[in-house]
Amino acid sequence: MKVGLFIPCYVDQFYPNAGIATYQLLVKLGVDVTYPSGQTCCGQPMANSGFEHLTKDCNQLFVDNFAEFDYIVSPSGSCVLHIKDHLHTDKDEQKALVVRTKVYELVEFLVDILKVENLQSSFPHKVGLHQSCHGQRGLFLTQMTELVAPYFSKPQQLLSQVKGLELIELSRTDECCGFGGTFCVVEEAVSSKMGKDRVKDHLDHGAEYITGADMSCLMHMEGILKRENSKVKVLHIAEILNAE
Amino acid sequence: MTDEAIKTHPELSETFNQDEARVDWHDETLWWIRQKRDKSAHSIPEWEMLRETASQIKNNVLSDLGKYLVSFEEKALANGIIVHWAADAAEHNRIVHDILQKNGIGQMVKSKSMLTEECHLNEYLEQHGIDVIDSDLGERIVQLAKEPPSHIVLPCIHKKKEEIGELFYRHLGVPEGTSDPQILTEAARQHLRETFLTRKAALTGVNFAIAETGEFVVCTNEGNADMGAHLADVHIASMGMEKIIPERKHLGVFLRLLTRSATGQPITTYSSHFKKPRPGQEMHIIIVDNGRTIQMGRADFRASLKCIRCGACMNTCPVYRRSGGHSYHNAISGPIGAILAPNLDMKKYADLPFASTLCGSCSNVCPVKIDIHQQLYKWRQVIVKEGYADTSKKIGMQLMTFTLSSPVIYRTAGKAGRWFLKHVPFAVNNKFNPWYKHRDMPEAPEESFGEWYKRNVKQK
Numbered sequence: 008m009k010v011g012l013f014i015p016c017y018v019d020q021f022y023p024n025a026g027i028a029t030y031q032l033l034v035k036l037g038v039d040v041t042y043p044s045g046q047t048c049c050g051q052p053m054a055n056s057g058f059e060h061l062t063k064d065c066n067q068l069f070v071d072n073f074a075e076f077d078y079i080v081s082p083s084g085s086c087v088l089h090i091k092d093h094l095h096t097d098k099d100e101q102k103a104l105v106v107r108t109k110v111y112e113l114v115e116f117l118v119d120i121l122k123v124e125n126l127q128s129s130f131p132h133k134v135g136l137h138q139s140c141h142g143q144r145g146l147f148l149t150q151m152t153e154l155v156a157p158y159f160s161k162p163q164q165l166l167s168q169v170k171g172l173e174l175i176e177l178s179r180t181d182e183c184c185g186f187g188g189t190f191c192v193v194e195e196a197v198s199s200k201m202g203k204d205r206v207k208d209h210l211d212h213g214a215e216y217i218t219g220a221d222m223s224c225l226m227h228m229e230g231i232l233k234r235e236n237s238k239v240k241v242l243h244i245a246e247i248l249n250a251e
Numbered sequence: 252m253t254d255e256a257i258k259t260h261p262e263l264s265e266t267f268n269q270d271e272a273r274v275d276w277h278d279e280t281l282w283w284i285r286q287k288r289d290k291s292a293h294s295i296p297e298w299e300m301l302r303e304t305a306s307q308i309k310n311n312v313l314s315d316l317g318k319y320l321v322s323f324e325e326k327a328l329a330n331g332i333i334v335h336w337a338a339d340a341a342e343h344n345r346i347v348h349d350i351l352q353k354n355g356i357g358q359m360v361k362s363k364s365m366l367t368e369e370c371h372l373n374e375y376l377e378q379h380g381i382d383v384i385d386s387d388l389g390e391r392i393v394q395l396a397k398e399p400p401s402h403i404v405l406p407c408i409h410k411k412k413e414e415i416g417e418l419f420y421r422h423l424g425v426p427e428g429t430s431d432p433q434i435l436t437e438a439a440r441q442h443l444r445e446t447f448l449t450r451k452a453a454l455t456g457v458n459f460a461i462a463e464t465g466e467f468v469v470c471t472n473e474g475n476a477d478m479g480a481h482l483a484d485v486h487i488a489s490m491g492m493e494k495i496i497p498e499r500k501h502l503g504v505f506l507r508l509l510t511r512s513a514t515g516q517p518i519t520t521y522s523s524h525f526k527k528p529r530p531g532q533e534m535h536i537i538i539v540d541n542g543r544t545i546q547m548g549r550a551d552f553r554a555s556l557k558c559i560r561c562g563a564c565m566n567t568c569p570v571y572r573r574s575g576g577h578s579y580h581n582a583i584s585g586p587i588g589a590i591l592a593p594n595l596d597m598k599k600y601a602d603l604p605f606a607s608t609l610c611g612s613c614s615n616v617c618p619v620k621i622d623i624h625q626q627l628y629k630w631r632q633v634i635v636k637e638g639y640a641d642t643s644k645k646i647g648m649q650l651m652t653f654t655l656s657s658p659v660i661y662r663t664a665g666k667a668g669r670w671f672l673k674h675v676p677f678a679v680n681n682k683f684n685p686w687y688k689h690r691d692m693p694e695a696p697e698e699s700f701g702e703w704y705k706r707n708v709k710q711k
Contacts, residue, residue: 187608230690
């Protein structure tokens, strides 16, 4: 099984530790994983702003870098969902369609493909789990509170294997943090209010760390935590699953 | 109001957010309704099947709307109802005015109808000297405040009871400082009772129009549609042409979904069937297009016409809850308003599809399974292609595309960006950066993941 590691642009530039943890975790689990160095971005920032027509070159780059792998794994639900829903190329659409079926967010890859049941990690802290919308409602990582359907949660399934980790309850288990890509600057007032409210829910319930499967939401909440001089930190779920 | 009309959602919601305590109150109030909806939905094990059934019935209706409308008209005419067709808001308003003029009526009572809000009927009739009183309590409150409704089911949800007390003190003569909901409601009842008894014409909305029988169903909690229609000589019902359902039995699906989705109640207090005028009464139905056939022609957006106006997407929307209905500057606010409005005026409502994080909660609560958040994404593409994106955004996006389309430029730009953030933080930590207003920037690491990988992993 050859796995291509897709590290989204902002994770590459600002949160390399999330990428490193993802890489190390996959290696630890015996996966043959490679990071193709020609990758940049999934094109979502443009597409979600209405400029999907400008993402052609980004898309081609993605296909060129990843078409050869059996699986493509990434520590970001949002970028994965974008590839799954919107990857097109004029040059080789068939290839793009195949890439769409091979791309996995890290948590779903660990649970659904590797069927990880016994993680050797330890993180003795109180942790709040943020359900990022695209991972949850787009990739079905966790059952959604709106639906009348049996509960499950893939990130929770993994976090429950981590020694010493105490998952805190939240008042609103799957409310958006307000990041939303360019929404966070275009709709600054509502976006930051949403972020403040989400952070408050975690703080009210005694979180020491906030984690999730999408670094972008965590980046947003980190921005708020830092502004409030909070000691609470954000960590990508890969960093917790990789902690020893 | 004219100044407000040209402001965009980000501007209006920024103003709304200046009073944070009020935003918290608005958010909590609507979240409480979302929770009531959840509780009610979860008490029905077949809830998801009901949603799917409703969705398919509405798909069927939209796929053969012409046939159903003709059938509805035929049956309604046979029942003695007078049927009118209005191509747009102006024609709808003229028809209402003509009916009133023919009957020599200068005063009308109106129950809740979002269609008449969409057509701005009240303003039109006022300009023509007709006195209109809204009989839905929430609508009456916003009417007294000279405001549009901020929510399609809960028109005055943005008002606190103290503010309603103040309005009633000024307009209905309750003692100053009254805020007890019971006393305020009683004052409204007394005031509206007189209205019901003296109005010769009543206008109602239509929740469901049944093609099979030519009857229509109006759902209210206050019975105000019935009070108006039963006492008036002339009953006018305004309906959007998408309100059709094929058969009476389909009501069993929609009535179970409508109010559970809207407020968490099992059913509206009154679900009244109107089939024919009582002896001596005139009953009119106005079937309104007003852009609906254009929306029907937009393959990506036609499913928006399945909407049964329950408002669940507003109650669940984290953006709506924190921006208030008026920030959407359209009769229908929230996520559903944001996919309906650009059809009517793409330029004026170009901001609305961007007033969302695309979290997808709206599509999940929608009782007729409209893919609301996907339509928001698609409207963004249309709006940009049609040239309604502002120039600075266009340049930004082109620059971003340029950077992200080449690995070399991307790596150089990334490195430069991190260097800047580390060494010249004030270049980004300033008031020109909207992120920085309420949030700190991420710390710039020494090296990117790509650099770490190159240094640490032996290349294959």
